[in-house]
Amino acid sequence: MEIKVVENVKTVETDILVVNLFEGEKTSIDLANEYAVQEDNFKGKFGETYLLHTYGKEPYRKVLVLGLGKKEELCPNKLREAVVKAVKKCAQMEAKKIGFLLDGIEFDYSEQLAIGANIADYRFDKYKSEKKDNKIQELYVQANSDNIQKGEKFAAAMTFARNLANEPAQFATPEELASIALDLGLDTKIYDADECEKMGMGAFLAVARGSKKPPKFIHMKYTCPNPKKRIAIIGKGLCFDSGGLDLKPASSMLTMRDDMSGAAAILGVMSIIKEFNPQIEVNGIIAACENMPGCDAYKPGDILTAKNGKTIEVDNTDAEGRLTLADALCYACELGVDEVIDLATLTGACVVALGSNASGIMGNDEELIQRLIETGKRNGEKMWELPMWDEYFDSLKSEIADMKNTGSRWGGASAAGKFLEKFVKDVKWAHIDIAGTAFLEKPQKEFIAGATGAGVRTLLSYIIEQ
Ligand code: BES
Ligand code: MN
Ligand code: ZN
Numbered sequence: 282m283e284i285k286v287v288e289n290v291k292t293v294e295t296d297i298l299v300v301n302l303f304e305g306e307k308t309s310i311d312l313a314n315e316y317a318v319q320e321d322n323f324k325g326k327f328g329e330t331y332l333l334h335t336y337g338k339e340p341y342r343k344v345l346v347l348g349l350g351k352k353e354e355l356c357p358n359k360l361r362e363a364v365v366k367a368v369k370k371c372a373q374m375e376a377k378k379i380g381f382l383l384d385g386i387e388f389d390y391s392e393q394l395a396i397g398a399n400i401a402d403y404r405f406d407k408y409k410s411e412k413k414d415n416k417i418q419e420l421y422v423q424a425n426s427d428n429i430q431k432g433e434k435f436a437a438a439m440t441f442a443r444n445l446a447n448e449p450a451q452f453a454t455p456e457e458l459a460s461i462a463l464d465l466g467l468d469t470k471i472y473d474a475d476e477c478e479k480m481g482m483g484a485f486l487a488v489a490r491g492s493k494k495p496p497k498f499i500h501m502k503y504t505c506p507n508p509k510k511r512i513a514i515i516g517k518g519l520c521f522d523s524g525g526l527d528l529k530p531a532s533s534m535l536t537m538r539d540d541m542s543g544a545a546a547i548l549g550v551m552s553i554i555k556e557f558n559p560q561i562e563v564n565g566i567i568a569a570c571e572n573m574p575g576c577d578a579y580k581p582g583d584i585l586t587a588k589n590g591k592t593i594e595v596d597n598t599d600a601e602g603r604l605t606l607a608d609a610l611c612y613a614c615e616l617g618v619d620e621v622i623d624l625a626t627l628t629g630a631c632v633v634a635l636g637s638n639a640s641g642i643m644g645n646d647e648e649l650i651q652r653l654i655e656t657g658k659r660n661g662e663k664m665w666e667l668p669m670w671d672e673y674f675d676s677l678k679s680e681i682a683d684m685k686n687t688g689s690r691w692g693g694a695s696a697a698g699k700f701l702e703k704f705v706k707d708v709k710w711a712h713i714d715i716a717g718t719a720f721l722e723k724p725q726k727e728f729i730a731g732a733t734g735a736g737v738r739t740l741l742s743y744i745i746e747q
Contacts, residue, residue: 282398282399282402282416282417282418282419282420283418283419283420284395284398284420284422284429284433285419285420285421285422286421286422286423286424286425286426286429287421287422287423288423289423290380290381290382290421290422290423291310291339291340291341291380291382292340293340293341293378293380293421294340294341294378295340295341295342295376295378295379295380295421296341296342296343296371296374296376296377296378296379297341297342297343297344297345297371297374297376297379297380298310298339298341298343298344298345298379298380298381298382299344299345299347299367299371299379299380299381299382300313300344300345300346300347300382300384301346301347301348301349301363301382301383301384301385301386302317302318302323302325302346302347302348302349302384303325303349303350303351303352303355303385304324304325304326304348304349304350304351304352305325305351306325306352306385308346308382308384309382309384310344310382312333312335312339312344313331313333313344313346316333317331317333317346323346323348324348325346325348325349325350326348326350327348327349327350327354327359327363328348328350328362328363328366329348330345330346330347330348330366330367330370331345331346331348332344332345332346332374333346341380343374343376345367345370345371347363347366347367348363349363352385355386357389357390357392357393357659358393358659358661360386360390360393360394360397361393361394361396361397361400361661361727362397362726362727363397364381364393364394364397364398364401365397365398365400365401365727366401367381368397368398368401368402368417368420369401371417372401372402372415372416372417373415375414375415376417377417377418377419378417378418378419378420378421379417379419379420379421380420380421380422381394381420381421381422381423382422382423383422383423383424388424388425388428389425389428390428391422391424391425391428391429391432392428392429392431392432392435393432393661394422394424394429394432395428395429395430395431395432395433395435395436396432396435396436396439396661396738397727398417398420398436399432399433399436399437399439399440400436400439400727400728401727402416402417403440403443403729404729405443405444405447405731405732434553434556434557435553435737435738435741435742437552437553438549438550438552438553438734438737438741439549439734439737439738440549440734441545441548441549441552441553441734442542442545442546442548442549442550442732442734442737443545443731443732443733443734444732445458445461445541445544445545445548445549445732446538446539446541446542446545446719446720446731446732446734447731447732448538449538450520450521450537450538450571453520453538453541454494454520454571455489455494455495455496455497455518455520455569455570455571456494456495456497458497458499458518458520458541458544458548458567458569459471459497459499459569461548462499462501462548462551462565462567465501465548465551465552466555467501467502467503467551467554467555467565468501468502468503468504469499469500469501469502470499470500471497471498471499471500472497472498472499472500473495473496473497474486474489474495474496476498477496477498477608480588480608480612481586481587481588481590482498482568482587482588482608482611482612483585483586483587483588483608484585484586484587484588484593484604484605484607484608485498485568485570485604485605485607485608485609487579487583487585487595487604488519488525488570488572488579488598488601488604488605489570489571490575490577490578490579491525491526491571491572491573491574491575491576491577491578491579491598492521492570492571492572492573492575493573493575494520494570494571496568496569496570497567497569497570498567498568498569498608498609498612499518499544499565499566499567499568499569500564500565500566500612501551501564501565501566502562502563502564502565503551503554503555503559503562503563503564503565504562504563505558505559505560505561505562507560508560508561508562509560509561509747510561510562510619510620510747511561511562511564511616511617511618511619512561512562512563512564512618512619512620512621512622512744513563513564513565513566513613513616513618513620513621513622514547514550514563514564514565514566514621514622514623514624514740515543515547515566515567515606515609515610515613515621515622515623515624515625516541516542516543516544516545516546516547516548516565516566516567516623516624516625517540517541517542517543517544517602517605517606517623517624517625517626517627518541518543518544518567518568518569518570518605519537519540519541519569519570519571519572519601519602519605519626520538520540520541520569520570520571521537521538521540521571521572521573522534522537522540522571522572522599522601522602523537523571523572523573523574524572524574524598524599525572525573525574525578525579525598525599525601526574526578526579526580526581526598527581527597527598527599528574529599533629536720536722539626539719539720539732540572540602540626541569542624542626542715542719542720542732542735542736543623543624543625543626543715543719543736544567544569545732545734546624546715546719546734546735546736546737546740547565547566547567547624547740548565548567549734549737550563550565550737550740550741550744551563551565553741554741554744557741557744557745559744559745559747560747561744561747562618563744564613564616564618566609566612566613567609568605568606568608568609570605572598572599572601574598578598579595579598580595580598581595581596581597581598582594582595583595584681584682585604587604587607587608587611587704588607588608588611588612588704589611589704589706591607591683591684591703591704592682592683592684593607593679593682593683593684593685593686594679594681594682594684594685594686595685595686596685596686596687596688597686597687600686600687600697602625602626602627602697603627603686603697603700603701604686606623606625606627606701606704607700607701607703607704608704609623610623610701610704610705610710611704611706613708614704614705614706614707614708618708619708619709620646620649620708620709620710620711621705621708621709621710621711622649622653622710622711622712622713622740622743623701623710623711623712623713624713624715624735624736624740625712625713625714625715625716626714626715626716626719626720627694627697627712627714627715627716628693628694628697628714628716629693629716630690630691630692630693630694630696630697631667631693631694631714631716631717632716632717634667634694635665635717636717637717637718637721637725638663638717638718638725638726639663639664639665639717639718640657640662640663640664640665640713640714640715640717640718640735640736641664641665641666641667641694641713641714642654642664642665642666642667642711642712642713642714643666643667643668643669643694643695643698643711643712643714644669644698644709644710644711644712645669645702645705645709645710646709646710646711648709649709649710649711650666650711652743653711653713653739653743654666656739656742656743656746657738657739659742660738660739660742661738662718662735662736662738662739663718664713664739667694667695667698667714668695669695669698669699669702670695671699673692673695673696673698673699674696674699674700675688676688676689676696677696677699677700683703684700684703686700694714697714698712698714713736713739715735715736718733718735719732719733719735719736720732720733721733
């Protein structure tokens with residue numbers, strides 16, 4: 282879909298002109314006021330719509346009145362949700378050209394219009410031999426073009442991440458992620474298994490051993506002259522998580538191509554970062570591999586040595602994400618950055634705790650955590666802080682190694698956080714568990730089922746606001 286900023290959307294020939302109506306107010310389209318508001322008593326409750334025909338009297342063939350609820354309650358997030366509804370409705374009616382009249386809405390909200398329009402437009406149909414032809418081609422709007430462009434860039438990064446996470450594991454392999462990273466035109470280094478071995482990444486490599494597909498450790502770097510700050514963003518990159526020898530049951534394995542959603546989000550962010558020209562250094566890091574039960578698979582009871590020398594007794598091969606992240610965190614800390622943020626589909630326990638509407642967040646720096654929560658809130662990504670009390674490490678204590686990779690089922694999201702903490706040194710760190718938010722089994726709010734691009738908006742926004 283192409284978004285075009287125009288002076289006066291009412292003069293553009295479109296199939297449908299969408300105009301918003303606040304409860305108890307009027308629109309700037311007389312027809313809408315006359316028929317929808319006065320005659321049919323359309324109230325403009327949030328998310329409700331009313332359609333009327335203009336019978337060739339106006340450049341726009343129809344008007345879709347979009348209820349936005351009470352004016353004082355509108356916020357950018359609500360506008361985006363309403364836009365998604367309206368655009369989906371227009372697409373259902375097979376409109377090709379639509380207009381948007383944002384009446385009495387602040388210009389900077391139009392960033393969310395661009396994001397919403399793209400979310401509404403998103404589908405993953407590349408493997409359908411017959412594609413539905415109900416895509417909107419052009420959207421005209423009176424808005425600030427800088428805001429629209431910013432929204433479009435955010436949307437592009439989300440779409441990038443969603444496509445990658447939706448892609449079947451047979452195609453989205455570690456090698457494929459590495460080649461995508463190399464194509465982004467950043468300063469990128471890919472480490473193969475033998476180089477990872479030399480770096481001492483015994484935890485990451487153990488996870489990778491059960492698969493025929495070779496692991497890839499990816500490091501992308503964006504920088505600028507005299508960066509104000511240096512950060513690292515890490516994404517869990519399990520291209521497929523079968524559970525390993527502790528094999529998952531079929532129903533739990535079904536969506537495990539999404540176990541690289543963290544990596545997909547990092548790639549999405551890195552794919553657009555140059556266009557924002559942020560004044561900080563950003564290192565995008567992914568330890569990409571598959572967790573498979575092949576003949577050389579790592580086994581329960583094995584003892585692994587991570588990059589920082591700490592030893593780990595394998596209690597369950599399905600707690601593999603934290604093993605790959607352990608080495609990635611060590612690597613990031615050795616870069617001497619100021620902050621590290623990791624994004625991971627890490628625990629089913631986080632999904633049990635928070636469901637699919639909010640990600641879990643924890644870490645060692647309350648200011649960083651609060652800033653990320655606040656940034657997420659403004660960008661339509663909810664996050665909830667989970668505790669990191671020392672007791673959560675108790676069940677990870679091992680008789681024969683420095684720690685085990687799992688312990689009690691209870692409080693599993695926090696225990697995973699405590700595990701990761703052992704590989705973080707002298708740096709501000711936040712860990713975001715996106716196991717529930719990254720991939721939807723059924724449609725939810727603005728999103729169709731499948732990948733959501735969780736974390737992309739928060740990270741991008743955080744980076745460009747430095
Ligand atoms: N990738 C899974 C976590 C997950 C679960 C992501 C559901 C998305 C949806 C992770 O590797 C895993 O298997 N975690 C185990 C840990 C357990 C063995 C301690 C889990 O949560 O069951
Ligand atoms: Mn697992
Ligand atoms: Zn996993």
